[in-house]
Amino acid sequence: MPLSLLLLVLAVLSAFAYRFGTGRARAIAPGRQQATLHSRPTYHGFYVALWCGLPALLVAVAWVAMQPILVKGLVLAGLPDSYSALPEARLNLIWNDIRNLALGDVVRAAPAPEIQAAAETFRRLYTIGQAALAVLCLVLAPLGARYAYGRVSRDLRARNRVETVITVFLVASSLVAIFTTIGIVLSLLFESLRFFGKVPPLDFLFGLHWSPQTALRADQVGSSGSFGAVPLFTGTLLISLISMCVAVPVGLMSAIYMSEYAHRKFRAVAKPLLEILAGIPTVVYGFFAALTVAPFIRRLGESMGISVASESALAAGLVMGVMIIPFVSSISDDVINAVPQAMRDGAYALGATKSETIRNVIVPAALPGIVGGVLLAVSRAIGETMIVVMAAGLAANLSFNPLEAVTTVTVQIVTLLTGDQEFDSAKTLAAFALGLVLFCVTLGLNIFALHVVRKYREQYE
Template structure:
């Protein structure tokens, strides 16, 4: 049985366990009229039974799924002839992949002989046994846990304490997983970046003005020495992000102010969902729009004004990216403005201020921390966008401040460096991790600066 189906069945058993625990607690108290004799509410007893049903079974399912493949593979290796087991590890791994592909009905890289067919049948049999055993064990644990909890339920059982303690532990584990995942991502990028900086000097990477990551494969190869100066990439990233925010911030903020303070209920109910539809459009669609419509439009307008506009330009990518980001700023700013207490508006009107003065001098300053947070989120989205830049701005690492020329960004180069069959020993591939690390540092610095700004204004207007 597949794990998703098994989880659905287990959730159904947990629901049954909840009802059994609830009814058991009511019956042990002598009926609904006497539930005051219970230590906890009946719902806690139901949750107690459901947790005893689900947690052991889910833990077993997780461990079984994690180690199932390794165990089945080891059993398969032990069933192979002794001569095959003693072969070279790389050749053995290739043979195992062929056996697994044959068992799954995929293409194999070698000729199919009776021994391989027998090994594939053995692998299928081991997988079937493992799946059946997993299903039986997981469901048995769920049922046994339900029976164990059901028998323990009595009026003196501190079900609320047990349930809240368990939920607290689950919350701690969840937050720890999030923190450890973040630490793991940072460390993995950091270690690979250290390997890169062992081959390319740090100063050349940070302050270099030329980006050409093509390295030579042979010692006698010419023209591929490689240049890893990251300045053009970060300059292109900031240029496109600046153009995007120039488009998105005024439009998004003014639309939020209009819908929150000036628009009627009917217009707001119709306009807000339409505006937020932009957030659901895939970025590849924005990329097509930028490449097929916006970029040719800017090029034609530039020719009409005597300007040389590249077919792939930072202006086209930034403008379309700004359109994509408008819903983020508009929706978040609208929610923050609506969260400003009505008493502040009433006090401003009572002092004789007009509506525009109230918006500019009361509402916007009071909502500024949330607005800055929304803009920061939009900046992060702009810096991390890839598809629009690939299709509208190109891949040329040009160090320029001219928005009419083609540029590239850090994220685009990371994708480019890691596409295809690459070795993780060459500076070309390791450069992607160094770019990721530098992008992380820059984003962290922006977050810290924005946090200080938010705190400053929040202290002033609270």
């Protein structure tokens, strides 16, 4: 049975268990006697439903986590002895061929007979495992429901049990988020340290030339590579600055207009239309930048006698700024609307005009939220890739001229990790070093935003 179908069956069984648990509680204490129950009938229903679905779900999660490891070990153990002497990288390629052949995907070449036999073994073990999992879960679910159904009584603390499960789930979710963040940081840090063991940190952070082409193996002829990341940082800063010059004024002014000046009917239509910009795929913006904005800027420059590259930072920055407008506008609009009306009335009572009230009262009071919106926009600009690839190019030029082609850190990360790569080469490890720099920059932006928020909260609260 497919896992999705099994989960659907467990959900249906849990729904029936909820109905039976609720009915059992109401049968024990009908009508006004429900006041004698420790917990409401709905909590008894949730209690039975949790016992029905949760044990089977935990077994399914454990099996999904362990199945690939067990199946891989059994399949590789069945290969001839000559395969055991192969290096781990080669065994991983063979395992991919076995798995693709068993699942009907494309393989690299015509498989050997032992590979075909291993694929049959994989398919058989996978089928047996899925069937065993389905049988085990479909046995555990009714048993759990029957156990919980028999415990339903007036004195059962069903609410406490259900809320304990919910609390454990919330704590587990928080821990998953925390450990995921720690894992990301550690993976970036360890791989970056390997890179800095090959390339000095000062050469990476302050070098003025970026050419990461290196020989992957000792028998290949290739460049030793140059890993000066200043051109990437400059390109990222230039494009982000251009996009912010477009997004922040337009987004903030549109938020002020819709919050303070616009009619209610106009606001009901304009705000959803503005937020549609956030739902357009970035590749569409990239096409628009490459096919419309970049040629327009180039023709405009030629008419003025200015040389403009076919792919320029200005084209990418302008289109990225349009894409980011909803992030600034929507958050700023919500924050401005959250400013207490008493502050507006107090300013008007002192004789301030509407524009003076907005400039001297509303915007300063909403500044922490506006800073948060701008920070989100900056993070979005720094992390954008598709628009830069299509409109600004891949050339790592050290230039502050917005009319020239530049590239960004995220584009180079994608380029370095595209295709078959060896994770022992400085070229591939450079992607992790660039990711670590982006992480540090984002962390610095967050710290700065928190400082601004604390400062103005002390002033206005």
